[in-house]
Amino acid sequence: xxxxxxxxDSTKKDEDKLNSTKCEIYEAKEENERLKKMLSxxxxxxxxxxxxxQGILTQKNTKNIIATxxxxxxxxxxxxLVSLSxxxxxxxxxxxxxxxxxxxxxNKSNKNHSKLLFDxxxxxxxxxxxxxxxxxxxxxxxxxxxxxxxxxxxxxLDYCDEEFLQQIPQKKARVSIRAVCDTITMNxxxxxxxxxxxxxxxxxxxxxxxxxxxxxxxxxxxxxxxCSKDTSILTTTYEGTHNHPLPFSAxxxxxxxxxxxxxxxxxxxxxxxxxxxxNIDQNLHGKIxxxxxxxxxxxxxxxxxxxxxxxxxxxSISTSQSHPTxxxxxTTNSSSTNSSSSNSHSTLCNNxxxxxxxxxxxxxxxxxxxxYITSKEQSxxxxxxxxxxxxx
DNA sequence: CGAATTTGACCAGCGC
DNA sequence: GCGCTGGTCAAATTCG
Numbered sequence: 001x002x003x004x005x006x007x008x009d010s011t012k013k014d015e016d017k018l019n020s021t022k023c024e025i026y027e028a029k030e031e032n033e034r035l036k037k038m039l040s041x042x043x044x045x046x047x048x049x050x051x052x053x054q055g056i057l058t059q060k061n062t063k064n065i066i067a068t069x070x071x072x073x074x075x076x077x078x079x080x081l082v083s084l085s086x087x088x089x090x091x092x093x094x095x096x097x098x099x100x101x102x103x104x105x106x107n108k109s110n111k112n113h114s115k116l117l118f119d120x121x122x123x124x125x126x127x128x129x130x131x132x133x134x135x136x137x138x139x140x141x142x143x144x145x146x147x148x149x150x151x152x153x154x155x156x157l158d159y160c161d162e163e164f165l166q167q168i169p170q171k172k173a174r175v176s177i178r179a180v181c182d183t184i185t186m187n188x189x190x191x192x193x194x195x196x197x198x199x200x201x202x203x204x205x206x207x208x209x210x211x212x213x214x215x216x217x218x219x220x221x222x223x224x225x226x227c228s229k230d231t232s233i234l235t236t237t238y239e240g241t242h243n244h245p246l247p248f249s250a251x252x253x254x255x256x257x258x259x260x261x262x263x264x265x266x267x268x269x270x271x272x273x274x275x276x277x278x279n280i281d282q283n284l285h286g287k288i289x290x291x292x293x294x295x296x297x298x299x300x301x302x303x304x305x306x307x308x309x310x311x312x313x314x315x316s317i318s319t320s321q322s323h324p325t326x327x328x329x330x331t332t333n334s335s336s337t338n339s340s341s342s343n344s345h346s347t348l349c350n351n352x353x354x355x356x357x358x359x360x361x362x363x364x365x366x367x368x369x370x371x372y373i374t375s376k377e378q379s380x381x382x383x384x385x386x387x388x389x390x391x392x
Numbered sequence: 393c394g395a396a397t398t399t400g401a402c403c404a405g406c407g408c
Numbered sequence: 409g410c411g412c413t414g415g416t417c418a419a420a421t422t423c424g
Contacts, residue, residue, distance in 0.1 A: 194417095195416070196416060200413080207415095208417075209415070
């Protein structure tokens with residue numbers, strides 16, 4: 001009898017084991033399927049970006065040919081808009097994305113992603129304007145240094161007529177982002193090299209100067225400085241337009257700064273956000289959707305009505321400096337003018353706190369008498385984050 | 393040893 | 409013209 005019971009126990013255990021193994025196999029299969037889908041989605045994203053880039057290059061070539069034949073000498077004063085211009089899609093990219101939408105019709109998740117991508121490309125303020133939005137590089141470098149000059153056709157915007165925009169002095173626009181961040185710089189996905197540090201007047205915390213090193217000729221610079229009153233707040237000021245394809249993880253921040261710079265160029269006088277927010281809000285609120293939902297380290301996303309959405313932070317514009325500057329303040333939740341979005345805005349702030357400047361990162365808050373964490377350390381951390389994202 | 397960072401010097405713009 | 413300030417350069421230094 002006892003032997004029989006033992007035999008039954010053993011059989012039961014075997015069955016359990018078999019079931020759990022089956023379960024594991026099933027889960028592994030599911031995981032495998034999920035990874036396959038993700039991989040194919042990533043490949044699709046990569047291809048669409050590649051095609052988008054090719055489209056831009058083609059546009060550039062066409063433009064150069066036309067300019068040469070017409071002997072237009074104003075070419076050098078034209079727009080520089082490349083990778084940062086995710087928000088201002090050319091007709092080529094629109095068609096491309098529409099095609100992708102159709103193509104993705106069978107795959108719901110991909111479709112959602114494509115919709116997001118399409119929405120993201122819709123974020124542009126659709127202004128048609130010309131700008132010189134870049135740092136003047138070192139004079140030596142500028143000599144014979146031809147940067148890609150790209151022209152894109154933007155549909156006109158209601159509140160931004162061309163004549164008006166042409167009257168705005170073409171100063172170098174800057175986008176300043178204030179966020180709580182324990183690290184030396186915000187992890188914005190780009191590679192930067194420090195080229196200077198200076199103690200500015202009125203702030204004991206030194207200001208660090210970085211230039212983008214993704215491309216040797218990239219004119220983009222950024223300044224990083226701690227707030228003197230609250231050293232947990234980091235102010236990062238971006239200037240210029242990337243002239244190279246951005247790493248996917250950098251598109252979120254690039255879109256933010258690009259859209260903000262567009263806002264800046266669409267306002268003629270110094271003002272606080274409240275003076276022009278109705279227009280800006282119409283165009284930004286709920287429309288800036290960062291497309292980067294595959295890598296989590298840089299998302300400026302908030303979720304609203306089940307769709308990832310950008311919420312306008314406390315925004316101010318200053319033209320008192322030699323450079324017109326727009327400041328996006330992510331340090332406070334109360335800044336949101338839309339009470340219904342406060343939760344989402346809070347989420348966004350938290351995202352910035354935790355994703356861009358992970359407090360756990362190295363655990364070395366900056367103090368003015370301490371050495372900076374090197375960008376190399378930062379990039380290594382970034383690489384590890386990317387690796388983790390890729391490998392889940 | 394090469395690459396990245398630091399830091400003093402230099403330059404340009406601006407206000408007086 | 410002078411001084412102040414912000415921004416950049418480049419030699420020296422540090423780091424991996």
